[in-house]
Amino acid sequence: MIRTAALRALLFIVLVAFSYPALAQTDPLPSWNDGAAKTSITDFVARTTAQGNPDFVPQDQRIAVFDNDGTLWIEQPMYVQLAFILDRVRALAPQNPAWKSKQPYKAVLDGDMKALAASGEKGLVELMAATHAGMTADEFSKIVTDWIAAARHPKFNKPYTELVYQPMLEVLAYLRANGFKTFIVSGGGIEFMRPWAEKVYGIPPEQVVGSSIKTRFEMRDGRPVLMRLPQINFIDDKTGKPVGINQHIGRRPIAAFGNSDGDLEMLQWTTMSGSGARFGLIVHHTDAEREYAYDRQSHVGKLDKALDAAAINKWTVVDMKKDWKRVFAFQ
Amino acid sequence: MIRTAALRALLFIVLVAFSYPALAQTDPLPSWNDGAAKTSITDFVARTTAQGNPDFVPQDQRIAVFDNDGTLWIEQPMYVQLAFILDRVRALAPQNPAWKSKQPYKAVLDGDMKALAASGEKGLVELMAATHAGMTADEFSKIVTDWIAAARHPKFNKPYTELVYQPMLEVLAYLRANGFKTFIVSGGGIEFMRPWAEKVYGIPPEQVVGSSIKTRFEMRDGRPVLMRLPQINFIDDKTGKPVGINQHIGRRPIAAFGNSDGDLEMLQWTTMSGSGARFGLIVHHTDAEREYAYDRQSHVGKLDKALDAAAINKWTVVDMKKDWKRVFAFQ
Numbered sequence: 001m002i003r004t005a006a007l008r009a010l011l012f013i014v015l016v017a018f019s020y021p022a023l024a025q026t027d028p029l030p031s032w033n034d035g036a037a038k039t040s041i042t043d044f045v046a047r048t049t050a051q052g053n054p055d056f057v058p059q060d061q062r063i064a065v066f067d068n069d070g071t072l073w074i075e076q077p078m079y080v081q082l083a084f085i086l087d088r089v090r091a092l093a094p095q096n097p098a099w100k101s102k103q104p105y106k107a108v109l110d111g112d113m114k115a116l117a118a119s120g121e122k123g124l125v126e127l128m129a130a131t132h133a134g135m136t137a138d139e140f141s142k143i144v145t146d147w148i149a150a151a152r153h154p155k156f157n158k159p160y161t162e163l164v165y166q167p168m169l170e171v172l173a174y175l176r177a178n179g180f181k182t183f184i185v186s187g188g189g190i191e192f193m194r195p196w197a198e199k200v201y202g203i204p205p206e207q208v209v210g211s212s213i214k215t216r217f218e219m220r221d222g223r224p225v226l227m228r229l230p231q232i233n234f235i236d237d238k239t240g241k242p243v244g245i246n247q248h249i250g251r252r253p254i255a256a257f258g259n260s261d262g263d264l265e266m267l268q269w270t271t272m273s274g275s276g277a278r279f280g281l282i283v284h285h286t287d288a289e290r291e292y293a294y295d296r297q298s299h300v301g302k303l304d305k306a307l308d309a310a311a312i313n314k315w316t317v318v319d320m321k322k323d324w325k326r327v328f329a330f331q
Numbered sequence: 332m333i334r335t336a337a338l339r340a341l342l343f344i345v346l347v348a349f350s351y352p353a354l355a356q357t358d359p360l361p362s363w364n365d366g367a368a369k370t371s372i373t374d375f376v377a378r379t380t381a382q383g384n385p386d387f388v389p390q391d392q393r394i395a396v397f398d399n400d401g402t403l404w405i406e407q408p409m410y411v412q413l414a415f416i417l418d419r420v421r422a423l424a425p426q427n428p429a430w431k432s433k434q435p436y437k438a439v440l441d442g443d444m445k446a447l448a449a450s451g452e453k454g455l456v457e458l459m460a461a462t463h464a465g466m467t468a469d470e471f472s473k474i475v476t477d478w479i480a481a482a483r484h485p486k487f488n489k490p491y492t493e494l495v496y497q498p499m500l501e502v503l504a505y506l507r508a509n510g511f512k513t514f515i516v517s518g519g520g521i522e523f524m525r526p527w528a529e530k531v532y533g534i535p536p537e538q539v540v541g542s543s544i545k546t547r548f549e550m551r552d553g554r555p556v557l558m559r560l561p562q563i564n565f566i567d568d569k570t571g572k573p574v575g576i577n578q579h580i581g582r583r584p585i586a587a588f589g590n591s592d593g594d595l596e597m598l599q600w601t602t603m604s605g606s607g608a609r610f611g612l613i614v615h616h617t618d619a620e621r622e623y624a625y626d627r628q629s630h631v632g633k634l635d636k637a638l639d640a641a642a643i644n645k646w647t648v649v650d651m652k653k654d655w656k657r658v659f660a661f662q
Binding site for chain 1: 529543553582603
């Protein structure tokens with residue numbers, strides 16, 4: 001026992017001596033310009049992780065939740081998952097000749113976005129069912145993996161997985177290095193994100209929360225499979241986000257990162273209930289040159305009520321143009 | 332960089348030199364008698380964690396799932412959550428005078444288990460709604476916490492949290508020490524387990540999967556709350572278990588531990604699909620003296636089909652009487 005105690009003490013001294021100066025010298029958020037937004041993040045982490053600080057939070061309670069579309073990766077000119085749906089309809093069209101004359105498929109195949117929009121939510125749900133259901137969970141995972149490797153963004157001509165925000169990747173890594181557990185809480189499909197989220201964000205499947213369709217357990221040729229059914233199970237958006245957080249995580253996050261009105265209730269749930277230090281952040285898309293500029297009037301990623309709430313609740317609002325040295329790693 | 336590399340090498344050597352003999356000398360499962368059941372566990376862990384072994388599994392894929400009732404803690408003479416429901420009905424009765432003459436409440440208040448059984452699933456759902464809904468998620472958590480601290484088992488006169496199986500606690504700790512992530516996957520209520528599962532099992536709320544009722548996000552007096560609604564959201568039992576595993580964990584477990592037919596599909600999903608080493612285990616309640624003996628004919632924790640499937644699929648079947656030195660820590 002003495003030998004072990006002595007060894008531990010030695011290791012501690014060695015680790016502190018070697019590691020501490022290294023940590024102190026390195027900027028954990030190199031893609032962030034100095035300013036209030038950056039300082040709000042580093043200040044929150046410093047306060048919640050320093051033993052003895054009145055805002056100290058034990059490690060197991062350091063839960064941080066991140067929206068995905070528009071917060072961690074690009075969501076313009078359309079949600080990536082919508083691009084996936086459209087591509088899948090095109091890919092499946094030869095096996096479904098009736099689609100040529102049937103809405104909403106016809107609109108997709110004709111590239112008629114106006115007719116597609118006219119088909120409304122009902123049309124979208126039908127396209128979802130046609131592209132997301134009718135296969136096993138494993139098969140769908142492979143379809144997503146193959147698609148995400150091949151697809152390119154129309155403006156940047158890059159894989160979507162390269163159109164993730166470098167400053168936010170740094171926040172993810174910085175939080176994790178400080179004992180936070182990072183979760184995605186997205187309106188996007190949970191099984192659409194899981195196949196690539198670990199590689200791209202370092203977030204394992206069990207820390208991804210999202211919308212889902214129902215699945216059914218079946219034996220097929222003597223092997224168990226989960227069949228994906230054309231029925232909505234859960235919509236993880238707006239008031240659904242706190243519900244999804246509670247269902248999957250089971251405790252209140254202390255930090256939430258979003259970019260649109262879909263994140264309002266998640267930010268409220270994180271920062272306005274419970275006690276202790278809390279952090280809310282909104283990514284405001286202000287950079288038409290390096291990415292896109294949009295907010296109150298946008299159809300995708302509308303940021304209106306949540307922007308007003310940010311001022312009232314003292315959430316950090318990131319001005320992408322001003323606060324970020326670069327948006328994407330390749331820039 | 333050279334200094335860091337040299338330090339790492341030094342640390343590695345020191346750690347190996349000091350830790351390895353200590354680990355090798357200690358029995359990780361001291362409450363298990365030597366025999367096939369114990370060996371099957373240690374053998375599986377050895378094979379899946381030894382780099383170079385054909386059965387080696389990378390750490391992030393070492394997912395182990397555990398049923399709760401009858402696998403980690405006692406489920407006789409009735410599910411603990413049912414005891415909670417009955418106690419809550421009694422506690423709430425003074426505020427609900429009509430219950431005295433209204434079934435299924437009357438049966439509970441009269442202690443008439445026959446009449447209660449006659450009310451069937453419909454009666455139980457009504458009692459669930461009356462005791463589990465109509466309050467916030469935080470309020471329910473506190474009700475559970477208070478109850479579990481005060482309640483005593485009718486046979487052992489101990490808190491239920493002491494009626495957890497010591498040999499299984501050792502398996503949980505042993506797996507985690509070997510890089511496994513341990514999850515509960517129970518037919519019981521997810522919010523009934525989370526308040527105490529971390530303290531008792533070392534399993535954090537985000538690694539608890541269970542049945543649930545619906546919740547709704549609301550602002551109440553300017554603060555966000557999740558209201559618990561009298562509607563079933565998800566039943567995490569039988570074919571629901573693989574669905575719950577996929578929904579919450581998002582990848583296939585490589586080890587599953589259960590004790591009843593409610594765990595059959597979870598065991599199938601874990602061991603019969605996918606490739607690589609897999610492990611299934613069933614706790615067979617054979618010890619009428621130290622706990623209870625029951626299987627094919629039992630109303631609670633019926634073990635029939637899964638026992639037959641165990642032989643076919645080479646799942647380990649634990650004979651509690653023979654394989655466990657002690658059932659509970661206090662014995």
